[in-house]
Amino acid sequence: MLHDVNSRPSRPQRGFSLLELLLVVTILTIVLGVVMDGMVQMQQRNSAESSKVDTVQETRDFIDQVVRDIHEVGYPPGRVVNNNPSCDPLANPNAASVSCGLIYFSPTQIQYEGDLDGKGTVYRVWVNLQVPASGNCPCILQRGVLTKTSAIGGNVPTYFTEVNGVLNSGNGAGAGTFPISLGGPGSYATYATADVFDSYDVNGTLNPVGTCSTAPACSSIRSLQITANVAPNYMDPKTSTYPVYSITSRARMNNGCSIPGTC
Numbered sequence: 001m002l003h004d005v006n007s008r009p010s011r012p013q014r015g016f017s018l019l020e021l022l023l024v025v026t027i028l029t030i031v032l033g034v035v036m037d038g039m040v041q042m043q044q045r046n047s048a049e050s051s052k053v054d055t056v057q058e059t060r061d062f063i064d065q066v067v068r069d070i071h072e073v074g075y076p077p078g079r080v081v082n083n084n085p086s087c088d089p090l091a092n093p094n095a096a097s098v099s100c101g102l103i104y105f106s107p108t109q110i111q112y113e114g115d116l117d118g119k120g121t122v123y124r125v126w127v128n129l130q131v132p133a134s135g136n137c138p139c140i141l142q143r144g145v146l147t148k149t150s151a152i153g154g155n156v157p158t159y160f161t162e163v164n165g166v167l168n169s170g171n172g173a174g175a176g177t178f179p180i181s182l183g184g185p186g187s188y189a190t191y192a193t194a195d196v197f198d199s200y201d202v203n204g205t206l207n208p209v210g211t212c213s214t215a216p217a218c219s220s221i222r223s224l225q226i227t228a229n230v231a232p233n234y235m236d237p238k239t240s241t242y243p244v245y246s247i248t249s250r251a252r253m254n255n256g257c258s259i260p261g262t263c
Contacts, residue, residue, distance in 0.1 A: 074101030170195035186241035
């Protein structure tokens, strides 16, 4: 029998060993883990940055709206409507057509009246700090509006305009009305002491009458300041703390009750 001297017995193909497979799987797992971690961090950063922008914009829009309101507080005054009727709607049925200006002030709530749209209708506006059921801030800054006629009828406003994440709830004496409860390692107590609302008389005296609940009692107040220390919904992914943004604006009332008891 003749044999081909060039022929060799075929050897089986050598595949990957178990150790090599485990090494490849380990490397792929590490690479995928790094990629996924980067994606998660990017998503967290994007959410945090978007929350910051939304919070600041929401707060700025809210404060700008209140400032526009304040410029119209007290218009139209009683001296140009119905021969100067009383600011008290119970004393004069025609008072619904008269803006009595600022009718309530405290460090966490204001109420005022004015022709907000220039069409001759007097509105009553509530702006107040609402604390959640927990009794802790972050709180909600709310603005509600009714026609004065509706307000005199005993109706209450629906608060369509709000700012969330408000930390300050100053009581007018340098302390916060409500404690702050936020997760993470940060300390936020110093943000609680600022008054949401401050008032000034014609000489620039701060909070000249303290809390007042009638137009005559509030008549010396000539300008209002609103301050909001706000925190977004998402903490900073690197520091695990909530960045706080402080926005303050002050506006002078153009009209109002200048004579106690009347507009």
